[in-house]
């Protein structure tokens with residue numbers, strides 16, 4: 001059997017009396033970008049801090065390439081890179097000084113430090129700023145330096161906590177691109193509360209809500225859950241609501257003002273065609289029909305229900 005790169009086993013954590021996460025389990029066996037998605041306060045940072053060895057779990061354990069983080073923290077941590085929500089930068093150092101310092105902290109042998117620093121600066125495209133003081137870099141470049149320190153010791157697992165938080169749209173695109181590059185030969189786990197972030201860069205999703213894992217699966221499987229299950233129609237000659245309920249597949253009808261209705265349905269397939277055809281056949285004079293997008297909140301609610309059933 002394949003040895004998992006990351007194994008998270010029965011992870012629970014309690015701050016004082018309140019549980020922040022409860023019984024989280026998952027295994028990662030392949031490189032790629034894994035998204036830990038959840039709303040604010042869901043338990044993402046707690047999970048990530050434990051995985052990086054920054055926080056000791058109340059219960060459970062994490063294994064990196066079969067090395068127990070609890071029993072062999074130094075060996076396990078040598079295979080992990082971490083960029084916390086606030087990048088741990090020394091603002092008054094130059095980029096090169098800072099990365100050299102990080103390489104030393106990561107126990108890279110002195111003779112290899114210069115090469116390791118050069119390699120990550122090239123990788124993160126910051127070599128031209130190596131003599132700049134970090135404070136004088138833009139937010140996007142500071143984040144690149146933060147990413148560089150996370151991979152300077154060439155770890156097999158890299159963990160990013162909300163890596164695009166606070167960046168402008170161009171910087172977000174560049175940082176996402178860099179993360180995807182890193183994932184070519186490493187396992188990248190990132191946390192985010194932005195659905196679009198997960199959709200654009202993750203191969204696999206773990207969704208955490210109120211401290212429990214409510215979904216884990218591929219992005220394709222995830223799409224099945226975020227597909228809309230309601231649509232808005234507007235009819236010039238609307239029939240009584242009971243008649244709208246007789247359209248095959250429609251489960252409920254709600255009047256939302258004027259000539260507009262929200263229809264919920266169980267089966268997405270052909271629903272729009274069925275509504276259009278029924279409207280023509282019965283002379284309802286359809287002049288608007290659009291699927292409603294699921295909000296992140298409704299997805300969380302849906303997935304929590306799915307987990308409980």
Ligand SMILES: Nc1ncnc2c1ncn2[C@@H]1O[C@H](COP(=O)(O)OP(=O)(O)OP(=O)(O)O)[C@@H](O)[C@H]1O
Nearest residue numbers: 015016020038039040041042043044045046047193
């Ligand atoms: N140091 C702490 N002391 C007490 N409670 C905490 C502490 N850190 C987090 N919590 C609580 O634990 C729960 C999970 O928090 P956590 O920071 O892990 O969530 P998150 O998903 O990362 O949220 P965010 O996106 O806002 O950072 C929340 O209810 C939070 O208030």
